[in-house]
Amino acid sequence: MNAKEISLEEKQVKPIVDQLNDLLANYHVHYQKLRGCHWNVKGSHFFTLHVKFEELYVNAQITIDELAERILTLGKPPHSTFSEYLKVSQIKEINTVGMKDTDMVLSIMDDFSTLIEMEREIMSTTADAGDDGTNDLINKFMQFKEKNNWMLRSFIGKN
Structure with missing residues (x-):
């Protein structure tokens, strides 16, 4: 498949896929952090x-x-190894064993802020490229985190 099949130019797709792969890497580290907190x-x-x-x-x-499926839809392979994820992720691993519960919440809130910032940048790139499909998807992800960041701020009394 190529980008033309979904009416996007190849030169516009590469920066989008690069940003999506960076987001994917950050999400994997974030996911594992959430598992550790749980x-x-x-x-x-x-x-x-x-x-x-x-x-x-x-x-x-x-x-x-x-x-990952959106990256594939854009005709490119998603990153799929932890070594790739750890190399590019802004979000860093933490050891949650013995960690205070409120520190866990603060760490997840920091992750949300990092992910939201990345998503806003992606939405700017996708808007310029006319990639409404990716834009809609990323916007949905961002809205979920914005709402949950507010809830977590309320939980720890940071409003």
């Missing part, structure tokens, strides 16, 4: 956060799949 959360907020972290990692897993 597994290792302790304390008086256990029941609330255990469920919330699971909701967030399930959403991240779906997002990862949709990102």
Whole structure:
């Protein structure tokens, strides 16, 4: 398949795919961080956060799949190794064992901010290229994180 099949120019698709692969890498590290938070959360907020972290990692897993499929739709291969993800990801791994529950929340909020910033940049690129399909997809991802970042800020009293 080539980009022409979906009415996009090849020269416009490459920067979009590069940005999507960077986002995909960041989502993989973010996903694993959420899993670690889910597994290792302790304390008086256990029941609330255990469920919330699971909701967030399930959403991240779906997002990862949709990102990879969009990259393939654009006619390119998605990154698919952890060495690639770790090399390009702005989001860094953390050890969640023994981590305070509110520090977990703050770390996830930082991830959300990083991902939202990346998504805004992608939406600018896709708008310039006329790639409404990618733009709509990324906008949906961003809205989910914006809402959940607000909820997490409220949870820890940072409003």
